[in-house]
Amino acid sequence: xxxxxxxxxxxxxWPSRRNRPRRHREEGARSALIAxxxxxxxxxxxxxxxxxxxxWPAVQQQFFSPEKFREVFPAVASGFWLDIRMFxxxxxxxxxxxxxxxxxxxxxxxxxxxxxxxxxxxxxxxRGIPIILLILVLGFGVPALQLSGVPKSPLFWGVATLVIxxxxxxxxxxxxxxxxxxxxxxxxxxxxxxxxxxxxRYVLVPQAIRNVIPALxxxxxxxxxxxxxxxxxxxxxxxxxxxxxxxKTFNYTGYIAATILFLLVSIPVARFTDWYTERDxxxxxxxxx
Amino acid sequence: xxxxxxxxxxxxxxDKVVLRDVDLTVDLHDVVCLIGSSGSGKSTxxxxxxxxxxxxxxxxxxDGEAITDPSVNPNDVRQKMGIVFQAFNLFPHMSVRQNILLxxxxxxxxxxxxxxxxxxxxxxxxxxxxxxxxxxxxxxxxQQQRVAIVRALATQPDLMLFDEVTxxxxxxxxxxxxNVIRGLxxxxxxxxxxxxxxxxxxxxxxxxxxxxDGKILEHGPPKEIFSNPQQPRTREFxxxxxxxxxx
Numbered sequence: 001x002x003x004x005x006x007x008x009x010x011x012x013x014w015p016s017r018r019n020r021p022r023r024h025r026e027e028g029a030r031s032a033l034i035a036x037x038x039x040x041x042x043x044x045x046x047x048x049x050x051x052x053x054x055x056w057p058a059v060q061q062q063f064f065s066p067e068k069f070r071e072v073f074p075a076v077a078s079g080f081w082l083d084i085r086m087f088x089x090x091x092x093x094x095x096x097x098x099x100x101x102x103x104x105x106x107x108x109x110x111x112x113x114x115x116x117x118x119x120x121x122x123x124x125x126x127r128g129i130p131i132i133l134l135i136l137v138l139g140f141g142v143p144a145l146q147l148s149g150v151p152k153s154p155l156f157w158g159v160a161t162l163v164i165x166x167x168x169x170x171x172x173x174x175x176x177x178x179x180x181x182x183x184x185x186x187x188x189x190x191x192x193x194x195x196x197x198x199x200x201r202y203v204l205v206p207q208a209i210r211n212v213i214p215a216l217x218x219x220x221x222x223x224x225x226x227x228x229x230x231x232x233x234x235x236x237x238x239x240x241x242x243x244x245x246x247x248k249t250f251n252y253t254g255y256i257a258a259t260i261l262f263l264l265v266s267i268p269v270a271r272f273t274d275w276y277t278e279r280d281x282x283x284x285x286x287x288x289x
Numbered sequence: 290x291x292x293x294x295x296x297x298x299x300x301x302x303x304d305k306v307v308l309r310d311v312d313l314t315v316d317l318h319d320v321v322c323l324i325g326s327s328g329s330g331k332s333t334x335x336x337x338x339x340x341x342x343x344x345x346x347x348x349x350x351x352d353g354e355a356i357t358d359p360s361v362n363p364n365d366v367r368q369k370m371g372i373v374f375q376a377f378n379l380f381p382h383m384s385v386r387q388n389i390l391l392x393x394x395x396x397x398x399x400x401x402x403x404x405x406x407x408x409x410x411x412x413x414x415x416x417x418x419x420x421x422x423x424x425x426x427x428x429x430x431x432q433q434q435r436v437a438i439v440r441a442l443a444t445q446p447d448l449m450l451f452d453e454v455t456x457x458x459x460x461x462x463x464x465x466x467x468n469v470i471r472g473l474x475x476x477x478x479x480x481x482x483x484x485x486x487x488x489x490x491x492x493x494x495x496x497x498x499x500x501x502d503g504k505i506l507e508h509g510p511p512k513e514i515f516s517n518p519q520q521p522r523t524r525e526f527x528x529x530x531x532x533x534x535x536x
Contacts, residue, residue: 188378191339192392193367193444202391206382 061251068253072245076254080238080261086159086227091220093163098170103200105171106178119171126168132229135161139233158230166223173215177208214277221269225262238262290353292317292448292479293338298347300333307333309503310347315448315481320474322490322511323483325500326526331483332375334500335450338481339372351448368397370448371441375456377433379425379440385412386421389440397444404443411439415469431462438469449473451482467493487527487536491515499523 050056104112104119126134138161143152151157181204189199209216231240238261242254291314300308308330315321323331336342338349340356340363349357356366379388386408393404412418415435425433434454441449451470455463467489473480474493484490490497491511498508499520507520515536518524530536 184374184376184378185380187336187341188374188380190363191341191367191372191374192440193364193396194392195364195396198395202395203380207380210382 063252063256065251065253068249068251069257072242072254073257075241075245076238076257077261079236079241080258082235082237083227083262084265086155086162086230086237087224090159090162090166090227091223094166094170094219094223095216097163098167099174099205101167101171102174102178103197103205105175106200106204107196109196123168123171126165127172131161131165131226132232134165135229135232138164139230154230154233155235158233158235162223162227162230166219166226170216170219173212173219174205174208176215177212178204180211181207214273214280217269217273217276221266221273224266224269228258228262291315291350292319292352293481294350294353295334295338296348296350298334298337298349299345300330300337300342301345307503308337308344311500311503311505313498313505313508315479317479318477319495320478320480320482320493322494322497323481323500324485324487324490324497324514324526329500330503331500332452335372335452335481335483338450339370340366341372364396368444369446370450371438371444371446372450372452373434373437373441373454375453377425377430377437377457379433379437381425384422384424385417385428385436388425388436389443392440392444408439408443411442414472415439429462430458431465434458434462434466435469438466442473447479449478449480451480451484453483453485455484455486485535487515487530491536499526501526 053059101119101123104115107116129137135158139154139157142150142157143154146152178200185203185207186199189203190196194202228237228239231237231243234240236244238258239255242258245254246252293313293315295311295313298308298311299306311330311334313321313334323334325331333342337344337357344357347357348355351366351369355361379385380391383391386405389408389411390401390404393399393407394401399407408421409418412421415438417432417435417439420428420432420436425436428436438454454470455466458466463486467486470480470482470489471493482490482494494511496508497511497514498505499514499518499522500506501522507514507518507523514523515527518527527536
């Protein structure tokens with residue numbers, strides 16, 4: 001590729017080094033230096049401003065106390081580990097369930113109307129309710145019904161609600177992907193005798209997923225934080241542990257500990273998403289479609 | 290009994306009538322070419338035969354069985370015929386081998402070994418064996434189209450439909466695809482071919498049908514149609530082809 005360096009430069013946070021002709025390296029190093037310098041100066045100014053506020057010493061005690069941090073950290077960290085596990089279980093279930101929803105929506109013909117209608121109603125309902133309300137309603141409501149054989153654990157219903165909610169959104173992501181595959185692919189598959197479901201399974205969905213991986217990764221980032229919402233059900237995850245500590249000590253340092261833990265996971269995932277999306281975009285440009 | 294018997298088929302998209310009362314029979318081992326300008330209904334007719342497009346009225350019989358009857362499972366019908374389209378429509382995420390194996394193995398339940406050996410045989414026959422593990426975007430247009438033909442043949446159909454299979458190809462790649470079709474004729478394959486390649490139609494067809502505005506205006510042996518067309522519309526069409534240097 002002989003594109004001008006301006007075009008090659010990634011729009012991401014870090015300037016891309018690859019594909020850059022040697023004569024531009026020096027210039028690249030200089031701009032990196034300027035970027036680093038101005039960032040340090042800006043952050044320094046903000047810190048100076050905050051630290052010189054009159055209430056800073058009190059805020060520091062309340063939010064940034066090193067002793068309290070050491071005290072609360074183990075509880076918050078073990079709660080956060082639950083967050084991570086909830087995220088991983090929910091994500092796997094979401095990716096599967098949402099795909100089933102999207103495939104049902106992609107079926108054609110009057111025979112499938114009831115199924116399609118059911119899926120559309122489900123998606124519209126779930127997307128129309130704030131997720132926190134959904135968690136409260138399902139998390140407190142279903143166990144209260146005392147149905148035999150139905151789990152009553154708030155942890156179960158918290159994760160179940162996340163799966164229900166995120167599946168509705170993720171199904172729409174998959175659907176966009178399926179619709180982005182050219183109609184001729186479906187026709188080709190059908191002409192070879194594949195049923196609608198086989199055409200989706202072998203031909204349309206594999207291509208669709210490739211097209212929507214960046215969007216799916218965005219969903220990962222979002223879910224990784226939203227798992228904390230189940231704290232409203234009393235599940236002792238990271239945020240809940242911080243809240244318990246605050247209630248006992250009137251000190252908010254636990255929240256900062258939780259914030260740091262969430263950032264430690266979500267920032268790398270966000271960077272990875274950006275990197276992947278950019279690579280994907282460049283690869284598509286290279287192929288020319 | 291005719292291999293394929295099309296009776297008074299009518300098809301419209303919204304209020305645009307694409308096929309008006311089309312009658313056509315194709316006998317076993319016959320090669321019939323459909324000619325006519327773009328939009329005359331050639332493609333739609335082929336898609337109706339493959340049941341990819343439902344017809345409004347009329348009937349299509351394959352080996353005497355009415356395949357357009359609503360009680361007929363389209364997938365059973367499609368197993369008996371192959372269709373190749375203008376744009377190659379290979380599956381880009383699958384290798385040549387996977388493209389060809391998909392239908393025999395997943396739809397027809399042919400054993401993997403048997404399907405593999407047939408795939409090898411067909412690719413060898415069409416000079417594509419060295420491409421077996423390539424992906425479609427690494428093949429030329431002509432190679433892709435030949436793979437698409439092999440893929441359609443892999444289910445051992447006894448009727449092949451070709452929908453302007455050379456229209457999207459660079460001129461120098463047209464011959465390799467047409468030669469494949471000539472080879473199929475020698476093997477006795479029954480074929481219905483929509484094409485703009487008049488020289489090819491003249492060579493290969495047992496009968497040529499001229500479609501105009503959704504009707505078969507004229508049909509007969511290629512010699513008659515090309516040297517002594519009866520209908521003014523046919524003459525006009527062929528005149529334009531000659532002027533374009535395509536005949």
